[in-house]
Amino acid sequence: MRFVSIPARNLSRRPMRSVLTALGVAFAVAGFVVLTGFSRGMEHAWTTSLLERDVHLTAVPRGTVQILAASIDERLAARVAAVDGVRDASGELADMVMLPSGRPVLVVGWPARSFLWRTLRLSRGRLPAPAQTDAAVLGEGLAGALRLEPGGTLALLGAPFTVSAVFRPSGVINNNMLILPLATLQRLLNRAGQVTVLDVRLARPGDVPEIRAVQARLAAAFPDLEFTETRFVADSNDVLRLIRAMAWGISLIALTIGLLTVLNTLLMSVTERTREFGVLSAVGWSPSRVLAMVVLEGLALSLAGSAAGIALGIGGLRWLAASPMLRGLVEPQVGPGLFLQVCAVTLLLGVIGSLYPAGRAVRVEPVEALRYE
Amino acid sequence: MALERVGRLYDGGRVAALRDVTLAIVPGEFVAVTGPSGSGKSTLLHVLCGLDRPTTGRVWFRGAEPASAEEWTRIRARHVGFVFQAFHLFPTLTALENVEIPMFGVVAGARARRRRAEDLLTRVGLAGRLEHRPAELSGGERQRVAIARSLANAPLLVGADEPTGNLDSKAAAVVLDLLEEVHRQDGTTLVLATHNRDVAARAGRVIELADGGLVSDRCGS
Numbered sequence: 001m002r003f004v005s006i007p008a009r010n011l012s013r014r015p016m017r018s019v020l021t022a023l024g025v026a027f028a029v030a031g032f033v034v035l036t037g038f039s040r041g042m043e044h045a046w047t048t049s050l051l052e053r054d055v056h057l058t059a060v061p062r063g064t065v066q067i068l069a070a071s072i073d074e075r076l077a078a079r080v081a082a083v084d085g086v087r088d089a090s091g092e093l094a095d096m097v098m099l100p101s102g103r104p105v106l107v108v109g110w111p112a113r114s115f116l117w118r119t120l121r122l123s124r125g126r127l128p129a130p131a132q133t134d135a136a137v138l139g140e141g142l143a144g145a146l147r148l149e150p151g152g153t154l155a156l157l158g159a160p161f162t163v164s165a166v167f168r169p170s171g172v173i174n175n176n177m178l179i180l181p182l183a184t185l186q187r188l189l190n191r192a193g194q195v196t197v198l199d200v201r202l203a204r205p206g207d208v209p210e211i212r213a214v215q216a217r218l219a220a221a222f223p224d225l226e227f228t229e230t231r232f233v234a235d236s237n238d239v240l241r242l243i244r245a246m247a248w249g250i251s252l253i254a255l256t257i258g259l260l261t262v263l264n265t266l267l268m269s270v271t272e273r274t275r276e277f278g279v280l281s282a283v284g285w286s287p288s289r290v291l292a293m294v295v296l297e298g299l300a301l302s303l304a305g306s307a308a309g310i311a312l313g314i315g316g317l318r319w320l321a322a323s324p325m326l327r328g329l330v331e332p333q334v335g336p337g338l339f340l341q342v343c344a345v346t347l348l349l350g351v352i353g354s355l356y357p358a359g360r361a362v363r364v365e366p367v368e369a370l371r372y373e
Numbered sequence: 374m375a376l377e378r379v380g381r382l383y384d385g386g387r388v389a390a391l392r393d394v395t396l397a398i399v400p401g402e403f404v405a406v407t408g409p410s411g412s413g414k415s416t417l418l419h420v421l422c423g424l425d426r427p428t429t430g431r432v433w434f435r436g437a438e439p440a441s442a443e444e445w446t447r448i449r450a451r452h453v454g455f456v457f458q459a460f461h462l463f464p465t466l467t468a469l470e471n472v473e474i475p476m477f478g479v480v481a482g483a484r485a486r487r488r489r490a491e492d493l494l495t496r497v498g499l500a501g502r503l504e505h506r507p508a509e510l511s512g513g514e515r516q517r518v519a520i521a522r523s524l525a526n527a528p529l530l531v532g533a534d535e536p537t538g539n540l541d542s543k544a545a546a547v548v549l550d551l552l553e554e555v556h557r558q559d560g561t562t563l564v565l566a567t568h569n570r571d572v573a574a575r576a577g578r579v580i581e582l583a584d585g586g587l588v589s590d591r592c593g594s
Contacts, residue, residue, distance in 0.1 A: 001470045002483050009465040279461045282424050283475035283522070284450020286443070366449075367425040370457065 003289075007296040010269070018301065021265040025305025025349060026312055028258025029342060033313025033334065035247035036341070038320060040333035043240050048171030048331075050199070050230045053119045057200035057215065058233055059225040065238040068095055070196045074111070074182070076222065077198055083221060085214035087203045090114035091195030093185050097178075100155050103324060105142060107156065107178045109185030115201060120179075125150030125165030133184045136161040140168050141175035156180075157188040172321075172331035200227065255345060258305065262298050262353030270294060270357040274364055282366035291358045298354025299347070306346040310339070374398040374421055374530065374562070379430035381416050381585075390416040391427070392585040398564065400529065403556045405576035405593065406566045413585040414566040415534050421564055422453045422532040435529070450479055454523030454561075456552075458535035460515040462507040468494055468518045469503045475525040493521040497551055513544025520551055530562040531555065537572060549575060 011018040050058060059080065064070045074091040081089040093109040110116045112130035120127070120137065128135030136156070138148060143166040148154060152163045161180070169175050186192050200218075204210045211229065218227045235241070270277070280290055317332035374397065381391040390413045398404055398421070406414045419425035420432060423445040431438055435452070439445050449455075454475075462471045472490035480486050494503055497517040507515055516536060523531050533552060537545035549572060556563040565576065573579050574593060581589040 001466075001473050001486065003477055006466075009463075009470075013465050275461065276463060279457075279463075280474070281446070282449060282455050284446055284448075284453075284479070284526075285475075286446050286450075286478065289478060365425075367419050370424075370461070 003293075004296060007293055007300055010273070010293075010297055011300060014269070017265060017268075021261050021301050022305040022308065024261035025258045025302050025346075026308035028254040028261075028349075029306045029309025029346065030312035030316055031254035032251040032345060033310055033338065033342065034316040034320065035251050036338060037313065037317045037332050037334045039240070039244045039247040040338070041317070041321070041331045042243060044333050045171055045173045045331045046240065047231060047233055049169075049173035049177075050233060052169055052171055052174060053116055053199065054201055055116075055199040055230050056202040056205045056211070057218070057227045057229060059198035059200065059218070059222070059227045060196070062224055062226045064226070067196060067239070071191070071194045072196065072198060072225070074193055074195045076225075077111070077195070080198055080200060080218065080222065083214070083217055085203055085210060085217065086200055088115045088201040090116050090199045091182065092116065092197050092199055093182055093189070093191060093195045094197065095185075095189055097157060099146075101146075103145070105176065105178050106173060107180060107185060109180050109182035109195075111182045114182075116199060120165070120167040121169070122165045123168040125163065128164040128181065132164070133181055134159070134161050135164040135181065137165045137167060137179040138163060139175040139177045140166055141172070142178060145176075159184075159188060198225070255349065258302075259349050259353045262301050262349055263356060265301065266294060266298055266354050266357035267360070269297070270361045273361075275370065277361045277364040278366045278368060278370050281364060282370070287362040290362050294358035294361050295351060295354045298357075299350035302346045302350035302353065306342055306349075310342060374435075375433040376417075376420065376427075377431040377433070379420060379427040379432065381413075381420060381425065382428040386428075389585050391420065394430070394582075394585075394587050396580065396587065396590060398562060400562055401556075401560045403553070403563045403575075403577045403593075404565070405573035405579045406564065406582065407568060407570070407573045407579060408582035408588070409568060411584075412582040414568070414582055416585070417580075417582065418532045418534050418564060418566045422455055422530065423449050424455065424532075450475065451526055452529045454525070454528040454531040456516070456519050456523050456531065456533040456536045458538040460507070460512075460519045460539070462515055462518055462522075464507055467504045467506055468499060468510065468514075468521075471507070471518055472521045472525055475522060479526045489525070490521070493524055494518070496524075497521045498547075511544070512540050513547055516540060516544070516548050517551060520548065520555070524555060524559075524561075527559070528561065530564065533563070533565045535567055536565065537567070537569070545572075 060067055060070045061072060077089045077091040080086060090111060095107055096104050097107045098104055117127055123140060146154065148163050150163050150165055154161050202211060202214060215227050277290060314334055321332050376394050376396050379391055379394045382389050406417055408414050420427050434448055439448060469490045472493055473486045476486045480489060491503060494500060497520055499514060499517055502510060502514060537548055540548060552563060553575060555561050567573055576593040579591055579593045
């Protein structure tokens with residue numbers, strides 16, 4: 001018999017209790033996976049949606065929390081484009097709009113001659129002519145969901161539109177996005193002359209000192225705007241930061257409950273087995289060996305729970321990502337980093353949850369345990 | 374082994390389980406500790422085997438006076454085996470695994486532990502019960518597993534606290550024969566606590582206690 005099989009035998013003594021404890025850990029870990037994967041997914045989706053449009057810097061009014069509510073004068077785009085080191089700049093108006101079917105969709109408006117149009121990889125149809133005001137371009141995901149092809153029509157905010165093209169993006173947000181001419185969207189949203197964000201392309205996007213220098217020039221020229229490198233957009237966005245903080249906060253509560261579950265089960269188990277710990281001490285087991293046995297029991301419970309929790313969490317994330325409210329906004333992120341975090345959390349759960357019960361087990365004197373024989 | 378003016382108090386000094394006991398046990402002896410219930414037999418056995426520490430006095434083992442709990446743990450692991458009246462086997466482990474338990478930290482390797490446990494269980498007549506759990510064994514068989522467990526690390530001293538107390542006369546005879554055989558063949562020191570005079574009569578030396586004090590110390594039959 002190997003030492004590691006002893007904790008397994010101890011846990012098998014009350015299988016239902018062990019299974020329920022592992023389930024408690026599983027739900028805690030699943031909560032962690034879902035919430036963390038969800039917040040990471042949102043950050044990843046936003047960052048990808050900007051990067052694949054070849055946008056190097058984005059500008060929003062300083063102090064903006066809710067990007068979709070931000071307002072910038074569209075004429076600023078031309079002034080930003082004139083700054084040394086900037087290759088191009090474009091305004092972009094964005095909002096969440098409900099389709100007649102009840103499906104929420106991200107709608108953006110781009111100026112007729114914006115560089116953004118040229119970043120689209122069209123799979124079907126052609127880009128709308130600059131003068132065409134009722135044209136819509138759809139991401140493949142949205143086009144598939146609405147069963148629309150170029151030439152098809154859809155109603156949006158009470159106005160009819162003709163699909164002129166379908167494009168194939170890699171990010172989930174762009175995949176479910178609908179693009180309209182800027183002037184048309186401004187009219188439909190009653191936001192004439194306004195955009196929500198300025199998208200900036202740099203002349204030398206790979207030159208980090210040059211990026212810093214351009215950012216400094218832009219900040220000096222436009223003190224009311226905040227220019228952020230696209231790859232750091234997720235870090236600097238208050239909403240995403242809030243979601244991340246909430247995800248961590250709720251995960252922490254869930255994991256604390258998981259930890260208490262392990263602790264409670266092991267404490268009960270240790271109390272029930274007081275006499276056995278006395279026998280182990282009587283036959284010469286050292287305190288460290290007894291401690292190792294109880295800690296291994298805690299680790300076995302948390303590892304089993306984590307394995308189930310990861311599976312549950314991934315399932316939960318997929319379900320969330322496919323739900324009507326979030327479809328197209330989140331791309332679940334469950335990479336190696338998250339698994340490493342889960343492993344670390346699992347080890348912590350098992351060890352911390354078992355240390356106190358193990359300490360109790362170690363303190364059992366052989367005679368104290370056998371006195372009531 | 375030797376006890377020098379050993380006293381053991383419980384409940385904050387209100388109960389004296391042992392009072393001023395001094396005795397020495399020569400290696401290879403078979404000693405029976407007798408006396409009525411509450412006379413201090415079990416306490417004396419626990420102190421002798423390092424399961425309990427005296428409140429007063431000194432305890433010597435192999436010519437030295439173990440000073441720390443760690444030293445006593447090491448002595449219990451390597452030099453002492455103990456047989457309890459209520460067997461105290463681990464219910465989730467098989468007979469074989471129960472015997473292996475004391476070997477962790479002493480006998481290296483799962484295979485070596487298993488081989489030794491098989492030999493010991495064969496020796497106590499349980500070769501056909503290796504994979505049985507305690508619940509599947511009779512009382513006598515459980516006590517034989519406990520004896521095999523006490524011998525796991527070839528101890529110098531085996532303490533047995535009323536080893537036949539929970540057994541019928543037939544099983545009790547088998548267990549006593551086995552303990553005597555271990556004592557005789559291996560030269561193991563055997564200290565057995567019993568209130569049964571017939572059992573005590575099998576020992577080479579009988580120590581009698583009353584109210585925690587030594588009443589007599591004489592040669593057995």
